[in-house]
Amino acid sequence: MSSVSYAPAHGARVRRLVPETGAQAAIWAVVLVCVLAPVLPLVYASVQSKPIYAAGRVFTLAPYRQLFTDPAFWTAALNTLEFAAITTASSVVLGGSFAVLCSRTDVYGRRAYSRLFIAPIVLPPLGVILGWNALYGPGGYAHDFVNQTLHIPLNLTSVPGMAVLGTAVAVPVVFLVCQATLSGADSSLENAARSTGAPPLSVLGRITVPMLRPALLNAGLLVFTLSIESLGIPLVLGSPQGHDFIASYLFNTWSSAFTPDPPVVSAGATVLLACACALLLLRSKLLGDQARFVSVGGRSGPAGGVQLGTWLRWVLGAILGVYLLATAFAPIAALALSSVVSELTPLIAPWHLLTLGNWWEIAHGTFAHSILNTVEIAVVGGLLTTLVVALATAVAQRSRFRLRRSLPFMLLFPRAIPGIIIGIGFFWTFLLVNPPGGALRNSIWGIMLALSIRSITLAYFVMSSAFGTVSESMDHAARAAGASWWTSTTRIAFPILKPALYASFILLFISILNDYDPALFLVTPGHEIMGVTMLDAEQQGTIGPVAALAMVQVAITILAIAVGARLFAAQARGKRNA
Numbered sequence: 001m002s003s004v005s006y007a008p009a010h011g012a013r014v015r016r017l018v019p020e021t022g023a024q025a026a027i028w029a030v031v032l033v034c035v036l037a038p039v040l041p042l043v044y045a046s047v048q049s050k051p052i053y054a055a056g057r058v059f060t061l062a063p064y065r066q067l068f069t070d071p072a073f074w075t076a077a078l079n080t081l082e083f084a085a086i087t088t089a090s091s092v093v094l095g096g097s098f099a100v101l102c103s104r105t106d107v108y109g110r111r112a113y114s115r116l117f118i119a120p121i122v123l124p125p126l127g128v129i130l131g132w133n134a135l136y137g138p139g140g141y142a143h144d145f146v147n148q149t150l151h152i153p154l155n156l157t158s159v160p161g162m163a164v165l166g167t168a169v170a171v172p173v174v175f176l177v178c179q180a181t182l183s184g185a186d187s188s189l190e191n192a193a194r195s196t197g198a199p200p201l202s203v204l205g206r207i208t209v210p211m212l213r214p215a216l217l218n219a220g221l222l223v224f225t226l227s228i229e230s231l232g233i234p235l236v237l238g239s240p241q242g243h244d245f246i247a248s249y250l251f252n253t254w255s256s257a258f259t260p261d262p263p264v265v266s267a268g269a270t271v272l273l274a275c276a277c278a279l280l281l282l283r284s285k286l287l288g289d290q291a292r293f294v295s296v297g298g299r300s301g302p303a304g305g306v307q308l309g310t311w312l313r314w315v316l317g318a319i320l321g322v323y324l325l326a327t328a329f330a331p332i333a334a335l336a337l338s339s340v341v342s343e344l345t346p347l348i349a350p351w352h353l354l355t356l357g358n359w360w361e362i363a364h365g366t367f368a369h370s371i372l373n374t375v376e377i378a379v380v381g382g383l384l385t386t387l388v389v390a391l392a393t394a395v396a397q398r399s400r401f402r403l404r405r406s407l408p409f410m411l412l413f414p415r416a417i418p419g420i421i422i423g424i425g426f427f428w429t430f431l432l433v434n435p436p437g438g439a440l441r442n443s444i445w446g447i448m449l450a451l452s453i454r455s456i457t458l459a460y461f462v463m464s465s466a467f468g469t470v471s472e473s474m475d476h477a478a479r480a481a482g483a484s485w486w487t488s489t490t491r492i493a494f495p496i497l498k499p500a501l502y503a504s505f506i507l508l509f510i511s512i513l514n515d516y517d518p519a520l521f522l523v524t525p526g527h528e529i530m531g532v533t534m535l536d537a538e539q540q541g542t543i544g545p546v547a548a549l550a551m552v553q554v555a556i557t558i559l560a561i562a563v564g565a566r567l568f569a570a571q572a573r574g575k576r577n578a
Contacts (some may be wrong), residue, residue, distance in 0.1 A: 023486055024401040027391045034388075034453050035410045038417070038425025039273070045428045046266035052431050063267035073268065076249035079159050079238070083245060084227035086163035087170055092220045094167065094323075095174025096212055101316060102175075103182040105308050108317030114179065119328045121172045122557060124514040126531050127550035129236050130538065131331030132156065132165050134338045134547070137237065141334055141346050157241040162233050168327040170226065174219040181215035214286075221283040225276055229418030231517050236538060246272055247420050251520060254424075266428070269421045280416040332554065338547035358544035367549055369526070370533040373444050374513055375556065377529065381452040382508035386501055389459035394489045397467045398475055408464070415457035419517025426450045427521045444527045450518040455511040459504040466500030467493070499568060506564035510557055 041052075046064070050057035067073055098117060102110040120128060135142050137156045146152050155161040234248035244252065246268065254265045308316065338344045341353040361367065389411065396407035414422070430437035430446060440446030470493055478488035494501065516531020523532045530553055537546045 021401060024395045024399050024404075027388070027395050028401065028403055028407060030388060031392050031407060031410050034449075034456070035413055037429050038422045038450070038453070041428035041432050042266055042273070042421065042425040043270055044432075046263060046270045048263055051262040052428055063261075063263035064271075066261070066264050067267045067271070070264075072244070073246075073249060076244040076246050079234075079243055080228050080230075080245040080247075082159050083163050083166060083230065083233075084224050086160060087166035087227045088220050088224045090163065090167040091170035091174050091223050092216050095171040095219065096178050096216050098171070098320065098323075099175050099178035099182060100212070101320065103179050105316075106313055107308060107320065108313050109321065110317075113317075113320050113324070116324050116328070117175045118172045119324075120169050121176075122510060122561060123328070123332065124531075124550060124553040124557060125169065126232050126236075126514075126516060126534055127335055127554055128169065128328075128331060129165065129232050130338075130534070130547060130550055131333075131335035132168075133236060134344055134543075135331050135334035139345065141337075141344055142330070144346060156237050157243065159238070159243055162237050162243070165233055165237070166227055166230065170223045171327075173223055173226070174216070177219040177222070178212055178215045181212060217286055218283065221279060221286070225279045225283070225416065228275060228279075229272065229420070229517075231418075231420055231520075232535070235535065247418060247517075250420060250424075254521070266424060269418075269424050272418055273421050276416050276418055276421075280413075335547050335554075336551055338543060339551045340548075342544065344543075355544075358548040361545045362548045362552065366528055366533060367537075367545060370528040370530045371549070371552060373447075373527060374530040374553075377444055377448040377451060378509045378513040381448040381455075381512045382505045385452040385456055385459055385508050386504045389456055389504065390463050390494065390497070390501060391489070393460060393463040393467055394485075394493060397464070398472065398489065398493065399485055408460070411460040412457050414453050414455075417454075419454055419515065420520065422450050422454050423518040423521040426518070430522075441522070442524055442527070444529075447519045447522050447527065447529060448512075450522055451512045451515050452508070454515060454518050455508050458507050458511055462500055462504040462507060463497070466497045470496055502564065502567045506560055506567075510560050513556060513560070514553060 045052050047059055047061060048057045049060045049062065098113070101107045102114045102117075107113075133156060134140055136146060136154055137143065140156075143154075146154050154164060156165060228245075229247055230245060231247040231251065234243065234245040235251065238244060239248050239252060250265050250268045250272070253268070254262065334344065337350055339358050340355065341350050342355045342357070343353055344350065345353075362371075392407055392411060395401055396404050396411075426446065426449065427441075430441040437446075440449065474492055474496075475488050478492050479485075483491075514531070516529065516535065519529055519532050520535075523529065530549060534546045534549050534553075537549075
């Protein structure tokens with residue numbers, strides 16, 4: 001009886017100290033401020049005659065006129081569109097085909113491939129780019145083999161060549177979207193076609209692939225959006241050859257120009273933001289009509305339902321294996337080899353060039369500081385963001401707050417904003433709102449804020465799905481006993497959702513650890529992070545230490561995944577024992 005009487009009293013005390021609607025409004029306001037913080041100052045800076053930090057500025061549209069009359073901007077825009085179009089088309093074809101093979105056929109190794117295809121998503125993006133450059137780039141270890149022996153005209157510094165790398169990075173996105181669709185799609189039509197003696201490939205081409213049209217459209221728009229904001233690929237591969245994209249054009253215009261023009265850069269960033277928002281709205285509109293294409297009826301068939309035949313099963317399995325080896329594992333192996341040699345060249349056997357000097361160099365100075373700063377930012381940012389997103393999701397799904405329906409859009413919006421725009425936006429925010437802007441600008445915490453907001457959407461994906469698995473009857477019972485919304489959320493829902501909280505933190509930790517775009521405009525001396533340090537060193541020609549630092553990033557990522565897997569396994573054992 002004492003425990004029953006305690007809940008109402010405690011709930012009443014919480015409600016007196018923090019009114020229920022007040023707490024929910026505060027959470028909503030925090031999310032709103034975080035989402036708008038990099039956007040509004042950016043738009044404001046784009047219509048000023050001078051930088052925000054300069055006196056005597058007035059409202060003007062001159063930055064937009066100057067931007068649209070710059071031939072370099074239009075060249076970068078055309079390069080971006082070409083890259084995005086090739087990347088989208090190629091990744092949709094490959095990712096969709098691989099998803100069909102692994103989900104609907106008995107192709108050899110399908111279960112292993114279903115896990116391995118997501119490797120490029122969890123690997124550090126800059127590390128993947130550097131690995132590709134070390135292997136297939138000009139002077140790369142396999143460059144002559146691919147171009148002269150295999151007669152594949154691969155030039156990573158050209159726009160189509162960069163699109164090949166972009167495709168390798170984007171295929172896992174398409175694969176996951178299509179695989180999720182196929183796992184819940186009805187297989188009765190396919191079963192009926194097979195029962196009439198239709199050939200396996202005919203069943204896949206005429207029935208399975210048409211069912212994937214909404215998923216392919218969804219994935220294609222997502223890949224196109226991610227492609228137009230690509231920064232690392234053009235900076236490392238394209239810019240040295242004069243092949244800029246819009247993102248690299250903005251970065252180089254700000255950081256490399258003899259006389260930087262921040263209003264023009266802000267105008268370009270605003271244009272890129274408008275394009276990303278338009279694609280987000282288009283994607284939302286098209287997804288709203290997706291139900292028209294969903295088949296209804298029986299359950300989905302098991303993986304491997306279409307029998308390919310022994311010969312075709314092994315051939316296609318071998319093709320999948322070669323693709324993974326060439327696009328994911330070989331570049332990472334080349335990156336690892338680059339970290340332990342003084343120079344990676346096909347002209348000299350690598351064992352003649354072995355050295356630990358690269359690893360010794362990253363153990364000191366800026367390299368070492370960047371590792372510590374990045375891990376600290378990822379840990380603290382992951383914890384705080386998980387807490388904020390969990391509370392915001394609870395408000396959105398388990399409250400009667402009037403503005404709760406706007407929270408899902410606000411939590412999804414940051415991922416549609418290109419990382420470079422978040423960085424420029426926060427640069428202006430810290431100048432306009434001071435304090436605390438000055439303190440944030442001159443510490444690692446401003447970088448943490450930008451990286452955390454950039455990754456907030458990933459945590460929402462996890463938490464929104466998790467809340468859907470918890471019955472609302474528990475909330476109703478707690479409220480009937482007198483518990484407040486805060487008490488029922490933090491003492492009932494959160495303990496049940498502990499695995500989702502763990503998953504959210506691990507996902508955020510990896511995302512913040514490997515991200516760098518938003519930090520390019522925010523890093524100050526003494527507050528470097530790994531991604532920006534690697535990019536700066538690579539542009540200065542320091543390849544070996546950069547490869548070693550990238551391998552440290554890969555190792556930390558793999559360790560985080562392993563820790564997450566152990567936590568989930570421990571939770572599963574605990575539930576079984578209970």
